[in-house]
Amino acid sequence: MKRVGRKSAKLLAGLVVAAVYAMPQAYTISARPGAxxxxxxxxxxxxxxxxxxxxxxxxxxxxxxxxxxxxxxxxxxxxxxxxxxxxxxxxxxxxxxxxxxxxxxxxxxxxxxxxxxxxxxxxxxxxxxxxxxxxxxxxxxxxxxxxxxxxxxxxxxxxxxxxxxxxxxxxxxxxxxxxxxxxxFDTKREDDLYAWSNVRSEYDAAATYSAAKNVTITNYGTDWYGYGFGNWYGPGWYWNNGFNTWAWLPGAGGFYSPFGWGFFGPGYWSYAPVIVTPVYSGGGGWSKGRPKGTTATVPVNPKNPPAVGAVATSPFAYQAARSQAAQSFAASGGLRTASGAPVAVGRASSGFSGSAASGHASGGGFSGGGMSHGGGAVSSGGGSHK
Missing domain, CATH: 2.60.120.1440 (Jelly Rolls)
Structure with a gap:
């Protein structure tokens, strides 16, 4: 997974300034590691x-x-x-x-x-x-x-x-x-922590998407690398009241996790290929089949999409489920971004990693309807990039 956006020279400066400018409403900014x-x-x-x-x-x-x-x-x-x-x-x-x-x-x-x-x-x-x-x-x-x-x-x-x-x-x-x-490494080895980490990664990605969208809409930051979002300056952890969690907001562009979930910053969230699906913070019973969770919009990797709704206890089993998910997404017409643009789905690789983030997609405003697939509907919600 590769970063799309500015290099690490922006990291410390963004974090230090972000710690100074506190958001007065739903978001509290932290530059402190170890939360x-x-x-x-x-x-x-x-x-x-x-x-x-x-x-x-x-x-x-x-x-x-x-x-x-x-x-x-x-x-x-x-x-x-x-x-x-x-x-x-x-x-x-x-x-x-x-x-x-x-x-x-x-x-x-x-x-x-x-x-x-x-x-x-x-x-x-x-x-x-x-x-x-x-x-x-x-x-x-x-x-x-x-x-x-x-x-x-x-x-x-x-x-x-x-x-x-x-x-x-x-x-x-x-x-x-x-x-x-x-x-x-034995990729067929049963691994409870691996499965739980996948569940957490999906929830974290949903929290990031929600935070990035709301930071943009509420016009926080005046210098988001030229996009003009109020007092926003860089990456960090932002407390998301709706998800009751810290959300990671990248400084610019987007990233895809090894599990296939996407993390996009303000100014980029509307370009993310997304699905709408139940997400679950963790808790007892998740390993016995997905319980009812909070429905949320989650960015996904179009080149190697996650197995939506699957709780696989080994990398081998999860990759097999991802391959099936990729074929299903492709057969149903692909994915769409938050603002409705179609996104082609590539075939999942033989490994169990995510591919590089497409990040800031080319093109202007998007429109289009939603489409359904397996674990949830592909979203057409959200607004266009401004």
Whole structure:
């Protein structure tokens, strides 16, 4: 997944200025990494139970530990980078810095979805003597139990153990010991955290779309890279009251996650290929079939669309569902953007990654009707780009 828009030189400037200009109504801006964004089941911050009611103001500081029993947690690292922790797991925040995040996996399992990684970001995971640096946008899995391991479902990572170093590419993993070597990852392995991360990624994408649309419509920002949106200056986390979550707004353009969901910034949301479908924050029962969720508009990757409504517990199963979804979308006439423009659907790749974001599409205003497909209707709602 590639970024469409300005390079990382804008990142810190945008975040710092965004922290100064607070939105007075539905959105609170944060430039602080380490926000605890979602808790499911039993979770603890430094041994104290976490409450969903206080998450808006809960951030991890240096040396804080975050742990779970029968529960899961989502943490926001730098904008566009999501850390998700599985059941019976624990992580320690070493360095909560915008450009130098260091997290230790002390037990259990964790997954990082790096959806908006930019050039100057340094995301490092410490795991029982191993050190893993995320090199590219993608999806990464870490195991803190015996044996500790790191896996790259999509992307690229540098892995160190003692004086040994290897590069891990997509579909590979390594046991973190003195024999450090790359080996193929079993994509058919059942993985509850993978399935939950997919559900969360869809919900996060819906929250971002909602926030980007409302930031544009309410005319926040005077300098959105020449588009003139009130006091808006750059990327960051924005509290979305409607979704009760922090929403990541890219500084410009758009990104597609490895799961196939899209994240678009203000000024670009109307160009996003979208569907309207139930989304679900998480919670018990999601793994037993999709329960009734909140209906929302969600951007999707037209080159490798997500399997809407599917909860697959392995990358292999999810990619098979994505291939079927791509064929179904193509057979039904493709997708449409929020403002009605038709978008052709490409065939899903043999891997399990997302393709590059199309971002700021060419063309002017769009119009057109909706169309239905499988998990939900393709949206024609929203307004044209202004």
């Amino acid at each position: 605890v964004n979602y808790v499911e089941g039993s979770a603890y911050l430094d041994g104290q139970p976490l409450s969903a009611k206080t998450l808006r103001a809960t951030f991890l500081s240096a040396n804080d530990t975050l742990s779970t029993d029968a529960g899961k947690v989502e943490v926001l690292l730098t904008p566009g980078v999501f850390l998700r922790i599985g059941d019976n797991s624990e992580i320690r925040m070493i360095s909560p810095s915008l450009t130098n995040i260091q997290v230790e996996v002390t037990r259990g399992e964790a997954m990082i979805e790096a959806a908006g990684l930019v050039k100057d970001d340094n995301i490092q995971v410490i795991d029982h003597g191993g050190s893993i640096t995320i090199e590219k946008i993608g999806l990464y899995r870490f195991t803190g139990d015996n044996p500790p391991a790191a896996a790259v479902l999509d992307g690229k990572a540098e892995v160190y153990f003692g004086d040994r170093k290897i590069d891990l590419g997509k579909g590979h993993e390594a046991i973190l010991d003195e024999r450090l070597k790359s080996q193929k």
